[in-house]
Amino acid sequence: MSETLLRTAQLSVRYGGVVANSGIDLTVGAGEIVGLIGPNGAGKTTFVDAVTGFTAATGEVTLEETRLDRLGPHRRRRAGLARTWQAGELFGDLTVEQNLAVALQRTGVRSLFTDILGRSAPPRDTIEAALELVGVPGSGARRPGELTLGQQKLVGVARALVGGSRVVLLDEPAAGLDTHESVEFGQHLRRVAASGIGVLLIDHDMQLVLDICARLYVLDFGVVIASGEPAVIREDPTVIAAYLGTAQPAGETE
Ligand SMILES: Nc1ncnc2c1ncn2[C@@H]1O[C@H](COP(=O)(O)OP(=O)(O)OP(=O)(O)O)[C@@H](O)[C@H]1O
Numbered sequence: 001m002s003e004t005l006l007r008t009a010q011l012s013v014r015y016g017g018v019v020a021n022s023g024i025d026l027t028v029g030a031g032e033i034v035g036l037i038g039p040n041g042a043g044k045t046t047f048v049d050a051v052t053g054f055t056a057a058t059g060e061v062t063l064e065e066t067r068l069d070r071l072g073p074h075r076r077r078r079a080g081l082a083r084t085w086q087a088g089e090l091f092g093d094l095t096v097e098q099n100l101a102v103a104l105q106r107t108g109v110r111s112l113f114t115d116i117l118g119r120s121a122p123p124r125d126t127i128e129a130a131l132e133l134v135g136v137p138g139s140g141a142r143r144p145g146e147l148t149l150g151q152q153k154l155v156g157v158a159r160a161l162v163g164g165s166r167v168v169l170l171d172e173p174a175a176g177l178d179t180h181e182s183v184e185f186g187q188h189l190r191r192v193a194a195s196g197i198g199v200l201l202i203d204h205d206m207q208l209v210l211d212i213c214a215r216l217y218v219l220d221f222g223v224v225i226a227s228g229e230p231a232v233i234r235e236d237p238t239v240i241a242a243y244l245g246t247a248q249p250a251g252e253t254e
């Protein structure tokens, strides 16, 4: 069992009459890729919003033994907890390097002072380290349009990693990739995790999720209805009924 980096306890979010997340207990360990799956509207993005401080929630969020749930999103980001946005594309008119720099931009009075002191630009090697980690080294001066879609998706992950994040929550980071590109993306993500980073992966691409996740959590109507290893989850009758359906992928009849 790897060292636990991220832990939520009884995390809950309510939007008016809708309980979007209900008492979610989840952990992500160092070097671990954990999947969060479930039908549309199950509450996956809401969970990422709640963990990273972008929506009001009750319950606990702990990163490496430090409680973050009272902090705003920027302080959580600086503590090492980062996210990507569902359908969050890169800024097409900025270079890759500028796209990553934006993610590190500070806000508030303190950043004003660092701006005045000229120390706000993130060091180039910080950015290059993140690009290297996701497998697109040396791409900092290029524009997203010059990269393949797969590489753009990896830069999206780098944008969350930059600045030394310990845990990244990726909201459908491989959306739009074909099967081959998605397999390649998964291999890069594995390398990211192998460096000791914790990854929470949300995706509807079951092949990707089943291939690269050590454990899965299944959400339905804001509730975790199952959790465990992929091989167990894919056979779980509750999960099949709520999300996976009964049809087995072609050629898989074990
Ligand atoms: N800002 C909001 N205000 C009100 N209701 C919201 C808000 N965000 C999400 N919801 C509701 O919360 C529930 C969970 O939505 P959420 O976007 O988290 O689902 P999801 O699992 O990410 O779905 P998808 O797979 O389609 O991305 C839905 O009923 C949704 O309509």
Ligand SMILES: [Mg+2]
Binding pocket: 044, 045, 046, 086, 171
């Ligand atoms: Mg979502």
